[in-house]
Each structure stands twice: as structure tokens, then as C-alpha cells.
Amino acid sequence: MKILSRIFNRLASYAEKAAEDRHFALKLFFLALLLRIIFTLIHTKFYLYGDMLGYNEAALSLLQDHQFRVKGVISASRPPIYPYFLMMVYYLFGQNLLMARLMQAVTGALTSVIVFKTGETMFDRRTGALAGIFYAGYTASWALGDMLLSENLFTLLMLISVYLMIKIAAASSPAGNYFSSTGGGDFPHPEAVIQENSPAISPWIIFWAGIFAGLAALTRTSFTPFIPFVLISIIVLKFKSPKIVSRFALMTLIFLMTVLPWMLRNYYTHGVFTMNPKSGSDFYLYNHSGLRYIINNYEDTSLIIEQEGWKWSEVEKGRVGSQLAVEWIKTHPLLFIAKGCRMMMNIWGFDRDYLWWYIAGTYGRDPVWLSALLAGLTNFAFIIIAPLAVAGFFISKPLKDNLLIPTLMIACLHLVSFAVYGFSRHRFPFVALIIVWAAYAILHWKTVTETLSLKKPSWRKTGIIFGCIFLLLSWGLEILLDAGSLIGMKFVFSGF
Numbered sequence: 001m002k003i004l005s006r007i008f009n010r011l012a013s014y015a016e017k018a019a020e021d022r023h024f025a026l027k028l029f030f031l032a033l034l035l036r037i038i039f040t041l042i043h044t045k046f047y048l049y050g051d052m053l054g055y056n057e058a059a060l061s062l063l064q065d066h067q068f069r070v071k072g073v074i075s076a077s078r079p080p081i082y083p084y085f086l087m088m089v090y091y092l093f094g095q096n097l098l099m100a101r102l103m104q105a106v107t108g109a110l111t112s113v114i115v116f117k118t119g120e121t122m123f124d125r126r127t128g129a130l131a132g133i134f135y136a137g138y139t140a141s142w143a144l145g146d147m148l149l150s151e152n153l154f155t156l157l158m159l160i161s162v163y164l165m166i167k168i169a170a171a172s173s174p175a176g177n178y179f180s181s182t183g184g185g186d187f188p189h190p191e192a193v194i195q196e197n198s199p200a201i202s203p204w205i206i207f208w209a210g211i212f213a214g215l216a217a218l219t220r221t222s223f224t225p226f227i228p229f230v231l232i233s234i235i236v237l238k239f240k241s242p243k244i245v246s247r248f249a250l251m252t253l254i255f256l257m258t259v260l261p262w263m264l265r266n267y268y269t270h271g272v273f274t275m276n277p278k279s280g281s282d283f284y285l286y287n288h289s290g291l292r293y294i295i296n297n298y299e300d301t302s303l304i305i306e307q308e309g310w311k312w313s314e315v316e317k318g319r320v321g322s323q324l325a326v327e328w329i330k331t332h333p334l335l336f337i338a339k340g341c342r343m344m345m346n347i348w349g350f351d352r353d354y355l356w357w358y359i360a361g362t363y364g365r366d367p368v369w370l371s372a373l374l375a376g377l378t379n380f381a382f383i384i385i386a387p388l389a390v391a392g393f394f395i396s397k398p399l400k401d402n403l404l405i406p407t408l409m410i411a412c413l414h415l416v417s418f419a420v421y422g423f424s425r426h427r428f429p430f431v432a433l434i435i436v437w438a439a440y441a442i443l444h445w446k447t448v449t450e451t452l453s454l455k456k457p458s459w460r461k462t463g464i465i466f467g468c469i470f471l472l473l474s475w476g477l478e479i480l481l482d483a484g485s486l487i488g489m490k491f492v493f494s495g496f
Helices: 002-020 025-043 051-065 081-093 096-121 124-137 138-145 152-169 178-182 189-192 203-215 226-237 242-270 281-286 292-296 302-307 313-329 333-349 353-359 368-395 403-421 424-443 445-452 460-487
Strands: none
Touching: 002 124, 002 424, 002 445, 025 096, 025 124, 025 138, 025 178, 051 081, 081 096, 081 189, 096 124, 096 138, 096 152, 096 403, 096 424, 124 403, 124 424, 138 152, 138 353, 138 368, 138 424, 152 203, 152 242, 152 403, 203 226, 203 242, 226 242, 226 403, 281 313, 292 333, 313 333, 333 403, 333 424, 333 460, 353 368, 353 424, 368 424, 368 460, 403 424, 424 445, 445 460
């Protein structure tokens, strides 16, 4: 503990100096950009694989004939924003995959700056500065940002919307900057008490919060339920504040107007008024298997093989999948709960997705030493961040003002993952928020240690202890399953 305290004290001193630097945001951007460019240039050769092929095809079809095609047919299952992003890169530089990856290094660097601003708004400038530095150096963000996948762009758009929503919530409270003034402590700063009325919020903040939330949902349609969830939660938690409820209702309306054109397009091309006609098949994916499949994170593909489900249209996949999943849940409620708990463990698992792309040959073949280095780099960081974030979350006031929206986002992530499915790839965009709580824990490490040393029962102490135990169990299970696969214990089902 003493060693940790010394390290964290030094980090706190550094964060203090960084917070005082007027040009910190600009320096942070260039630091994050440099790190990502270096990572990208390790491999100049790049081969498309899996989902990347679909995004690439959609971008090329948009560029060539202004149609949105995947696997040769007009598609509605791939949301449009990321293919349009790739299309613009290809339009400017040709089909240059290296330039596309470098452009994503720019979006990753911008995200680091937004993490800084979000942390500043959630807590204070010191926390934001430290969180921004952490995200700039978060190796998994370098790695997944180097793949032609939507997560990198989605993280930026989603985080901007969250930042603006925090502004809405903060400006609507009697002491809008309470946490900025106090750092989430028990006693408010005198200046916060003096503020009898929060400053009026610009309508443009509400407008852009809805727009960026819509763009995020049009980048990853799984984000769509997050905004209604936020609105319903605000209505329940803030029903005595009609001003804040009305502002979030307006933001939700703008969000719906933003996604409406895509839904109308899907109705015109596929006959279904939806964000993604294939979402039912995602619902079915892990909601139909036995316990062994659930434990090992595999889906039972026997029905798909028997009925040649790969020949079905996107609409048919969604319709049949949702029907089968609902029927399975009704008849197997305990298995559904077991699957949901397993997905909770996935959400907090290792940063493994980049390694799967890497092993699949995205870069070709590398020397053993480079493979080992990249495997360590892209997994080690989260092992440190996760327990710190758990501690930071429980010593803060997660349902108060500036922290309410980030807390609702993390809660909705877990609910969606429980009901459908979730892996570290789906968690990746929300690590930007998790890192803020980790930075807060470091800057308030004394509070963490005092909380853990309390002799009296405390929900904060219980939360930290059980949270860390859950992390250890989740990681232990992943190691056990991987080890079993490696030594031939037949953890991998025969379909592979």
C-alpha cells in the first residue's frame, strides 16, 4: 500500500501541474496522436478480415454507385456512419488502408481530449487531465483503433454526446458545478453553496447532444436503447425537476429525428421500420444454448446448419431469431439468468478482441517476440484500470448531478449485455468513462484506503471488495478456459 501511495502521489502531483497548463488539451492531442501513429506504422501491411470486409465493401459501394451493399446486396444491417467515414477517406486518398488507419489515429487522439473534458466536468480538471493521459496511453485503444472497425469512431461520437448530456444535467441542478467544486466529497465548496441558481443552458447543447447521440447510434445501432433508458431514468430520478426532464425529452426527440432518415430508408429497402432488421438474430445468438455453451461463450449453430440459415434475408434472420430467443427465455429462465451473469463476466474480461484479429492474420505473420509484446501491451492496461475504476466509482456519488449520466451509461451497458450479449469489444468504447473513475481513485487514494479500513459496515467498502472479487473470478475463468483449449481439454465445441 505504501508503494502504491507513493506512485499515486506522484501521479497526483503531475496531474496538478497538467491541470494548470493552459495548453494541456493541445499537448494531449499530439501525444495521443504520436503514440497511435507509431503503433500503426509497426505494420504497414494490413489485411481485411471478418467484419472489416463488410465495412470496406459498404464504403466502396457508396463510393462507386451510391448504394449501401454488403455481400453484394443492398443491406440495412450495417449502420451507415462508419462506412461513410471510410468512403470519405477512400475518396480523398484512394483505397489506402494505411491512410484509413492513420485517420483513425486522429479520431483516437480527439477522443483523448474529450476524455479530459469529460473527466473535468464529472469531477475536476485534475481528474480530467489524468484520465486524458491514461486514455492517450491506453494500449487497447491504440490496437482496436488500428482495425477497420466502428468502435474507434463510435467512442468519439458517443463520448461527445455523454459530455454534452452531463452539461445538461449539471446546468439543470441548483448547484450546477457542485462536483467540479468539491471533487465529489461530502462537503461543498463555499462557492458552490453561494450559487443559488445554475447558469442558463444554451439550447445548442441540447441540440448537439441529441445529434451526436444519433450519430453514435448510426455508427453502432446497439447504442439506440441507451437514450430512451437515460430519459426514463431521468423521469424517475428527477420527476420533481420538470426543467431537467423537459430538456432530456427534447434531446431524445432530436435523437429520434437524427436516426429517422435511416429507419425510413430501411423501410423503403427492406419493408421494416427499424434501425437494424437483423437485431433479432443478435438477440438469438446467445439466447438459445445449453449451459456448456454458455460457460464457454459459444452459440449452438445446429439449427442454423440444419435450416441453412445463412441463406435467409436480413429481415428473416431478425424475425426468426427474435421469436426463437423469446421462446427460449420463457422456457429456460434460469439458463437466461446464467447467460446474463456470464456476459457480465465477459464485459469485465481481458482486452482480447484485438488479439483475435491479430491471430487471424490481419497483419500477416510476425516474429514471436513482437507477438508476445503486442499481446502483453493490449491486455495489461485494463488489469490495472478495472479495480481502480471500481474503487473510484464506489467512493464517488454516482447518482448525483455530474456523475448521473455516466453512471446510467454504464448501467445500460450491463443491462443490454445481460439481455443480449457482451464482450470486451462492446465494453471498449465505455472504457473512456471507466478510466475517469480510475483517475479519480488515484487522486483520492487516501479515501479508498480509509474506506477499506472501516470497521463498521459500509456499502462503499462492500462494493469495492465484491467488485474486485468479481474481476478476479472473471479473469480466472477466462484463463482457465483458454488454458483448457490450449492443452486439448475439448473446451472448444466441434463446430470449430
